[in-house]
Amino acid sequence: xxxxxxxxxxxxxxxxxxxxxxxxxxxxxxxxxxxxxxxxxxxxxxxxxxxxxxxxxxxxxxxxxxxxxxxxxxxxxxxxxxx
Amino acid sequence: xxxxxxxxxxxxxxxxxxxxxxxxxxxxxxxxxxxxxxxxxxxxxxxxxxxxxxxxxxxxxxxxxxxxxxxxxxxxxxxxxxxxxxxxxxxxxxxxxxxxxxxxxxxxxxxxxxxxxxxxxxxxxxxxxxxxxxxxxxxxxxxxxxxxxxxxxxxxxxxxxxxxxxxxxxxxxxxxxxxxxxxxxxxxxxxxxxxxxxxxxxxxxxxxxxxxxxxxxx
Numbered sequence: 471x472x473x474x475x476x477x478x479x480x481x482x483x484x485x486x487x488x489x490x491x492x493x494x495x496x497x498x499x500x501x502x503x504x505x506x507x508x509x510x511x512x513x514x515x516x517x518x519x520x521x522x523x524x525x526x527x528x529x530x531x532x533x534x535x536x537x538x539x540x541x542x543x544x545x546x547x548x549x550x551x552x553x
Numbered sequence: 554x555x556x557x558x559x560x561x562x563x564x565x566x567x568x569x570x571x572x573x574x575x576x577x578x579x580x581x582x583x584x585x586x587x588x589x590x591x592x593x594x595x596x597x598x599x600x601x602x603x604x605x606x607x608x609x610x611x612x613x614x615x616x617x618x619x620x621x622x623x624x625x626x627x628x629x630x631x632x633x634x635x636x637x638x639x640x641x642x643x644x645x646x647x648x649x650x651x652x653x654x655x656x657x658x659x660x661x662x663x664x665x666x667x668x669x670x671x672x673x674x675x676x677x678x679x680x681x682x683x684x685x686x687x688x689x690x691x692x693x694x695x696x697x698x699x700x701x702x703x704x705x706x707x708x709x710x711x712x713x714x715x716x717x718x719x720x721x722x723x724x725x726x727x728x729x730x731x732x733x734x735x736x737x738x739x740x741x742x743x744x745x746x747x748x749x750x751x752x753x754x755x756x757x758x759x760x761x762x763x764x765x766x767x768x769x770x771x
Binding site: 504506528549551 | 748
């Protein structure tokens, strides 16, 4: 149980890493449509992550989920399955 | 139940504008295949109209576009169309594709637990990037196309007569192809786009009768 909680916990390090990635990877002309939050600009995404609100938590979770899938080879395996 | 498709297409904000714009192709394909299709646009995507139309037309495929939650899918101006425990019986014994957030996790499970239908949807928030340059003409937005054309493969494949499972898998395979495509471009946004595509790939799920197809639901 403790492990599960620590896995779900969003640390400041995670937040900072996510903010740096958004800042570097999202051009200003793109907006992210996620949930009922409408289209979010890069600045709005960063603001939500900083605040740590529900949207911000969701943004961090999907970043971490993607990084884990890259690290454990899940994405590589999935892409390799394409003929 | 009749062979046909009922689509909800609210357009009260940019996100629903995009979802609806990319749904036009589905109706056109139904027409090409002589499959009955009715789209409830704008204010017609209301709870009352949806319920009445479904009871009258009794289509065996439902394609829901709109904002969602674990227990519901909304229509025009975020009015809830379908809610778990309230009127989810309207979806019983049909093939449902909900292009909305999280609806598979509770609504979809309840629908398929209580009926012989099939529910394809997302257990996570469905998401997509769009280019602000194209908000007045979403269909030309090549960024949004990566997400919405791949998800369109669920209803397009069903129209072709493929099973729900095949349709679900075709859409997911296209998402993977698009991840590969964006990663190859090595542009600034490659990883951001791949990450969102992966979210939809990871979150898309099929529940219930995955052998269901448009022709054998009568």
